[in-house]
Amino acid sequence: MTYLAKPKFHHPALPKNELGYTHRDYEGTVSTLCAGCGHDSITAAIIQACFELSIEPHRVAKISGIGCSSKTPTYFLGNSHGFNSVHGRMPSILTGANLANRDLIYLGVSGDGDSASIGLGQFAHSIRRGVNMTYIVENNGVYGLTKGQFSATADRGSKSKRGFINTDNSIDLAAMALQLGAGFVARSFSGDKTQLVPIIKAAIRHQGAAFIDVISPCVAFNNHAGSTKSFDFVREHNEAVNKLDYMTSRMPIEIEYEPGTVEVVEQHDGSKLALRKLAADYDIHDRTAALGFLQQQAAKGQIVTGLLYVDEEARDLHGHLRTVDKPLNTLAEHDLCPGQAALDKFNASLR
């Protein structure tokens, strides 16, 4: 019953953000996913990130494909327009929507079936075009809605609930996003909200294609021994390269850091990312090294998380196309129609 709204009643002392909205204003309807689903934790992280960023909920367009993950936009930002499109095609819908109105915030939510299998092409091309968006893959390694078939991100050698061993190589979407030129690439874990929330906040404020691969265990079909996407496995093999603190442009950096342990990155909109280094020598500005590191650690069976790469000067698709500052969907006849006089000249040139 996904259309059942949560009760509007809430405690008068709930904290408000800069715009006067409470946490509840960023919620959607009640989730219909399985109890304990990692996706619900991501939903909660998105709600918290948007609340803390003081985003006007209706200025977000939330777009998804098909699958368990793609259902989740119903569960957050109830006052935003949402678009649950067709399987694997969220990126093209989002790209078109973004072209029509560059002023909204675009949140693309997808899954590993949606993005790594049927929609691999659209995933790749939206990243390489630099669409200004936050593209979140809720990655559980299985097809949940169709009851537990392997997806393309399932690791080779991992075991399905029915006991089959996956013999296909896996696709690492974060590595692909790096290779395809994403301006912002991160990986996180639905079970680590303290890591995930600042990453989502930083991604939303990134002015270009921001990609987040969130390992999100499927409690119904992929949380058993032998799976490499189970809560236990991910906790044991999670290797965070850094810890991120997100600060808006208006916030002074108050936290005291030990010298040499923190790198502050300022994004295009003035927001600052303070990164506590956990892996020595990991450089978030070195795309090639990041790719190499991901592959080395994957070979060891480790899951690298954290902010993997950022280009704070990234340009987006509108920049490439040199479109006007005003959203295209607000242009009217006098902006768009050359009129009869121009047509007369055009006609004359064709005689």
Added chain:
Amino acid sequence: MPTATPISRVNDFVVRFANVNGSGSASANEMFARAVMRMGVPVAPRNIFPSNIQGLPTWYEVRVSEEGHLGARGGTDLMVAMNPQTFDKDIAAIEPGGYLFYDSTRPLPASKFRPDITVIGMPLTAICNREYSDPRQRQLFKNIMYIGALTALIDMDVKVVEELIGEQYKGKDKLIAPNIKALHIGRDYATLNLEPIGLKLRKADKVGDRIFIEGNSAAALGAVYGGATVCAWYPITPSSSLADAFTRHCAKFRVDPETKQARYAIVQAEDELASIGMVIGAGWNGARAFTATSGPGISLMQEFLGLAYFAEIPAVVFDVQRAGPSTGMPTRTQQSDVLSCAYASHGDTKHVLLFPEDPAEAFDMGALSFDLADRLQTPIFVMLDLDIGMNHRLSRPLAWDDKRAYDRGKVMTAEELEAGKDFGRYLDVDGDGIPYRTYPGTHPTKGSFFTRGTSRDRYARYTEEGAPYVDNMQRLIRKFDTAKDLVPRPIIGNAAKPTKYGVIYYGSTSPAMDEALAMIEARGHSLDRMRVRAFPFHSSVNSFVAEHDFTFVVEQNRDGQLRSLIVNECGIDPVRLVPILHYDGTPITARFIAKAIGDHLDQLKVKPMKVTS
């Protein structure tokens, strides 16, 4: 002397140039066609080309018709045979009494020719080799040289050709003099060595204010005038030139003069699925968006088209049809996507189709399609074909009413929402089946909804219950009924005297049909005619069929797709509709139509019994 009497005609003949593609012949041949137009004589050129860049046969057919017939005629009166690969077939295509112009540098045995035609040889290669040392120049100037020879043979005004050369190479002025020189080398040779032929051009005043334009360019300009701001496309013949033309027109008309920023966004997508996805995303978000494609693209877009139908999102698709199925004949024309567009996608769907007859109508319908898409909140298909899209056609000048405002359809504003107006995304408030929509980001707390391809109730809430599903599907039918009176109506022409027979046709068949009607009348038959311009069909289509014993349906496909659509949608006994089908990939001709319909009518005609006294 040929065994058949040489054809002798003024301003009424067909010239066909047989070339190898990639040899630079296209621009010379097009110049020939333009010169005819500049002499005031209506002309209809057609480019017949392979799916290839260099080395395969290509033809350029120019129909000269002072009477104004712009359809393909069939047959060739003068063959300019420049391609040895196709020489034998080209000679076979010449009408009895016709003419062959060929490069006689290498002597050919008499067996290569036909006794019933006039053979005109000119040693083009030898002359070029003598005049030019650069091999590329030899090739390029050979083309302009045969145009020069033709000016002498058929009395084409050489001054007009010189003018055209000047215009073509404006800005590259160094090229003007050598081209004019080559033109005169050809002309002088012909004047000195060749006999004039029976085909003649004579200045006339029959072109009027008409323009010479390709349908794809006109349709793309229609999209500019219609307010399209987002174009997402994937290259495919014969529609790529539509997206190219949109790019060109936008660079001219849609760049902010001060900031140099673009009031448009064009994305070459990774495939047709992404193209239509971007169009739907942009339409959902309140921009006017389109894609241009052809049959294979339509096949790939099916799932998304169903989403746009069911979720009710405006989108415009220009389908420049080619010969299918599968890859079919990518560079040949057909009208064979009618059914795959009308019923695109799984489940019960129906889509709005527009059928332009020529470039001017492609412009009009191109612009109109965006109003219809917004008004009806659904995909609109503009059904061009290769014949209209990729050939220059003499067409009435494009016109625009400066007072015209875009119809953005039913969009609820922030003010209306704030005032408490009830918003149900799929609520039929006006009884026309068309609900209100809101653009994303309109109001902080009101008017947001979830767009989905799954079933939903009137307030856009997900449901799998039968009653709301049926309620929604019935409303979609009401909306489609509303469309019947919004789309361009059929154009009816009645025969001079009452007749029991009618003919229905559409799109690029139009010029051939006009010409065929006169031929059919000359055979003693009368036909009322109806040119269908859109689907869903206006009620006049039912009455037209009802008023006639038999109605011929002329189409350029194998299966009589429009006929099927009429039978299906109007509930008509199929026996009443006689299919007349032409689908070999060449444009339909008046000769074909007149013969097919004439033969039918001859059989039906009651012959008066001879009375012997």
